[in-house]
Amino acid sequence: MKISMRNHMRRSLRLTCVALFLAVTATSMGAVTEHAPVHAQGTSKGASGLPLPRFVSLKSRRVNIRIGPSTDYAVSWMYTKEGLPMEIIQEYENWRRVRDADGTEGWVNQALLSGERTAVAAPWMKGKGKDIFVNMRREAQPSAPILARLEPGVIMRIKECNGTWCRAEAGSVEGWVNQGEIWGAYPGEAFK
Structure with missing residues (x-):
């Protein structure tokens, strides 16, 4: 009897966790769609005073994209093409959250970005x-x-x-x- 009650409680807890995860995911996805337009320029201003989103390009031949705005975060991708266009979608101190033409997103130090349009x-x-x-x-x-x-x-x-x-x-x-x-x-x- 105790084992069956434990199994029931575990199953209920798992279902609750899954439902909570789905609710949070749906809410956050709705917020992203609603508040982060992909193809609108100048809808807001970042900490730099420049419009967000906006296009820039990579200044260097080797640029690491990180999962967060610091060198403490892991590198998720390395770009090896100078001049590749990027879209800045968020700013945090001297870090810029960027998106490439394929939709890949991550954080890049602003020193590795150029205002030259490509x-x-x-x-x-x-x-x-x-x-x-x-x-x-x-x-x-x-x-x-x-x-x-x-x-x-x-x-x-x-x-x-x-x-x-x-x-x-x-x-x-x-x-x-x-x-x-x-x-x-x-x-x-x-x-x-």
């Missing part, structure tokens, strides 16, 4: 087929001559955006790419 050509299309390209055009018009066809995943330096098109440099070619075909500038964002 972008990735259609990362969501990478590996989807042979004939998928982002066209770089001579002018900011869909009918302008094509200067280059960029494969998904190509990194480019962004010089300016007008809300629909961005003037970019990929290798030795400079031209205009459709803002909706890159990751590194928000829809409708304009800057020089």
Whole structure:
């Protein structure tokens, strides 16, 4: 009798823990969706006084991304590509919580980030087929001559955006790419 009562209590405790976990997870996921827009620029200001979220790029060839805002936290990933665009989504002292084009998030020391704007050509299309390209055009018009066809995943330096098109440099070619075909500038964002 005592054993069966213990088993019942353990089962009830496990079910309560699972229900509590699911409730907390659902609440926190709702809060993230509601309060942390992925594609909106300047919705709030961080401790630095700069808008959050915002795009930056990696300053170094080797950058550790950590699970928390300190060197005391474990490294979860290492980036090995200078100039890779990152989206800053949170600030804590001299640490920045960043997100890459694949959605990976973590903390990076601000000294390893640059304000230089870069972008990735259609990362969501990478590996989807042979004939998928982002066209770089001579002018900011869909009918302008094509200067280059960029494969998904190509990194480019962004010089300016007008809300629909961005003037970019990929290798030795400079031209205009459709803002909706890159990751590194928000829809409708304009800057020089």
